[in-house]
Amino acid sequence: GQNIDQPTEMTATEGAIVQINCTYQTSGFNGLFWYQQHAGEAPTFLSYNVLDGLEEKGRFSSFLSRSKGYSYLLLKELQMKDSASYLCAVVGYNQGGKLIFGQGTELSVKP
């Protein structure tokens, strides 16, 4: 079976750091994506990891451990505009390139 788990909701304070976790169980693994989605809008690409380790891109970083089936998205210096849903998505070997999405984590940033 295939399963991707993320926390449903998180709350953090402006200027702080927040870590959003994602665990997965899929038939094979060919990469993990993080997307950001503001309410009623299109998801936008944040990061892609296929090898173990940390990928840093400005205020956002993404980490992957393939042996643990685990990833996290790290957001630093939180801003109010970071309030959004964060979607974790995995590609398996035999998926024909299809992404399997987690349910998303709704992040609320408070002043």
Add this chain to the structure above:
Amino acid sequence: DGGITQSPKYLFRKEGQNVTLSCEQNLNHDAMYWYRQDPGQGLRLIYYSQIVNDFQKGDIAEGYSVSREKKESFPLTVTSAQKNPTAFYLCASSNRPPGRTNEKLFFGSGTQLSVL
């Protein structure tokens, strides 16, 4: 500017009615996808197409139909057989399927479908 356009933004369906959601892209992408998004759930794949005149069922294809007559267009029809159609529908495209490379998806801004 290149992008992916969905219309309409909001759509209402009556009982027994078929409705069609439009999706157009000018990114010259080969692959296109339709996802359904329900509150508290992840995006679920309805149909996808990797090339013109070819498409494959996703995980929840029942009650939906698609066509891919042109590279730029991938309309989705929600038929009367779909008994719970109220959801946010997202169309996406990519140059190649994400599984082959780190090919990311580009999403449209979505269509909210509601039942009257």
